[in-house]
Amino acid sequence: MSGDFNSITGLPDELDIDGDLARADQRVSIRVDERRYGKAMTIVEGFDDSTTDVSDLASELKSQLATGGTVSDGRIELQGDHRNRLPDLLEERGFELAD
Numbered sequence: 001m002s003g004d005f006n007s008i009t010g011l012p013d014e015l016d017i018d019g020d021l022a023r024a025d026q027r028v029s030i031r032v033d034e035r036r037y038g039k040a041m042t043i044v045e046g047f048d049d050s051t052t053d054v055s056d057l058a059s060e061l062k063s064q065l066a067t068g069g070t071v072s073d074g075r076i077e078l079q080g081d082h083r084n085r086l087p088d089l090l091e092e093r094g095f096e097l098a099d
Contacts, residue, residue, distance in 0.1 A: 027098040028090060032081050042082045044090070045075035046098060057093070064089055 028046040035041045044061075047054050058076045062069050065085060069078035078086075087097055 028095050029098040030083055030086050030090075032083055039079070040081040042078040042080065042086065043075055044078070044086065047074055047076075060093075061086070061089060 028044055031043050031045075033041045033043060047057075054071050054074060054076060058069060058071045058078075061076065061078065065078060065080075065082050067079045067082070069076060071077070090097065
């Protein structure tokens with residue numbers, strides 16, 4: 001264990017507490033749009049680009065949901081309607097949902 005400690009929390013830097021705190025401050029929203037031919041597209045937006053690697057998060061979510069998708073303008077677009085499972089997956093990763 002290194003001797004570097006966080007000046008705010010007093011915990012070791014290797015725990016990456018700052019990343020967890022930054023994610024907890026973000027309020028992300030989930031909505032479903034209808035695309036061509038009536039296909040559903042789930043949109044997750046509201047990320048702070050400086051503290052969240054949206055591309056990595058999108059890859060994890062696509063893998064967990066077994067679906068395709070992309071990152072566009074700082075938001076995640078997932079193929080299909082995933083309103084039911086996404087809140088739990090995002091909360092597991094430390095994100096708060098907007099009301």
